[in-house]
Amino acid sequence: MVGGGQLSRMTQQAAIALGQSLHVLAVSPTDPAALVTPNVTIGHHTDLEALRAFASSCDVMTFDHEHVPNEHLRTLVAEGFAVHPGPEALIHAQDKLVMRNRLAEMDVPIPAYAEVKTVSDVTQFGEKHGWPVVLKAARGGYDGKGVWMVPSSGEALVTELLEAGTPLLVEERVDMTRELAAVVARSPFGQGAAWPTVETVQSNGICVEVLAPAPSLSEDLAQEAQELALRIASTLGVVGVLAVELFETSSGLVVNELAMRPHNSGHWTIEGSGTSQFEQHLRAVLDYPLGSTDPVAPVVVMANVLGARSTPDMGPDERVHHLFARYRDVHVHYYGKAERPGRKIGHVTVLGEDLAEVRRRARFAADWLATGAWPDGYDVHGGK
Known part of the structure; x- marks a missing residue:
């Protein structure tokens, strides 16, 4: 996997269970994946020679970001290396103008x-x-x-x-009611799989919450989003996970962005689905049969932990300790990143039956891990 960020870090966890050895090309030995993965090469994703040497040591090369120059990937494919997703597909996640032009040709709803x-x-x-x-x-x-x-x-x-x-x-500017995401996977064989359509909640351009499945979304529209994402994956020849970011409007769905890798809107699948997006991505690029995407609970909420404006008095370990003492059912994922204001340093996932309660617990847990402080008006004995 090219890239040593948190997506690569979480893919390493999935690789262990599959008996695979994930080789990571990281920019720095302190990158999140480099801290937990034994098989790491330090090199830059814009360096063709570094990419060629890296590809030579792998059966399949994939990515945790879209920033590898497309011309380098075309060179590697021409030299016989297996690259998934391939450059012809990945260009649509690298260049928004190329993506818009192609989706327009496909008669996909776009702004x-x-x-x-x-x-x-x-x-x-x-x-x-x-x-x-x-x-x-x-x-x-x-x-x-x-x-x-x-x-x-x-x-x-x-x-x-x-x-x-x-x-x-x-x-x-799209007049939308909310943002949604349809996350799917596709194998080289052409098998596809789709998770439930989710709602993503944004703040200052950053995803802060994912609600799975998207609440109050009609069955027809949820299925339309899944089928649209699968059609895009098939038409573009995507191999691996594809996330399609969507606007819900009064007249239907509008496609905003594409990502051809595990995606923030799919983190809930680690605990919340039969197969996580990270295992599914590996299954896809290795051409294994894809796994179940069924949710394991009626409601799953993922909340990102964003670095606080000021350094918390408690260290991360102490914050986790107190969180688990309060909420034993919260799943915590720290990314091994230095804390900076607004930076994604981790996420939490909560499963349950009542959306309001699950969402409250997830938001509290994420706030607590970020700040080490009780939210204003929070009753430590029972909530708001």
Whole structure:
């Protein structure tokens, strides 16, 4: 797996159970996966020679991020290395303009969009589709980075980005009711599997919660999201996990983004599904039969642990100790990252039957692990 982040770290846990040895290409020996994986090579994902040497030591190469240059991957495939997902598929997760163009050809519901070459491209688009508009870097953005809400012409911002060589596109601002995600997997054989459609809750461009299954979502719309994701995976030739981020609108579903790897919206599957997204990704890239995606509880909530604005008085271990003393049923995943404000340093998962109660416990647990402080108004003996 190219990349030593938390996705690779959690994939290592799944590899152990399958009797596989996960070889990780990490930038630093302190990367989250490098701290727990014995088979680590230190090298950069933009270095073709490092990638070639790494691929030579593996049966199959896959990724925990989309930032490997596509031309390098094409070279490796031409040289006979197994790369999943392949560069022809992965380009749609690497370049938003390529993705939008291809989805439009497939008649997939997407926002109105246009490539941006000049400031007037944004101005004309806004005048046609209405302000504000969404300006996006075509490559490299994640967790809200590389996305700007432009209330009017945005001349200064657009000029600055274009002069810096940033490839851009502009999209209409979608009038949505909430955000959803459909996470699926596909094997080289062509087998597909889909988890229940989930709701993702965002704050400042970062996912803070995942509710599985998406509450109050009609069965027809949930199935439509799954079938749409499976169609995209098949048409693009994806091998591995594909996450399709969606907007739910009054007129139906709209595709926002694609990710061809394990995804934050699928972390709930570790404890909440018959097969986790990490095991499923390995099964797919190894061309094993895919596992069950059935949930194991009526409600599953995942909450991200985001670094606090100030350093907590308690260390991480002490925070976990007190959390487990209060809530024995909370599943904790720390990523081995240094704590910085707003940084994803872990997540928690809670299973149950009542959405409001499960969500309350998950949000409290995540807040506590982040800050080491009781939320305002929280009764330590029984909740709000």
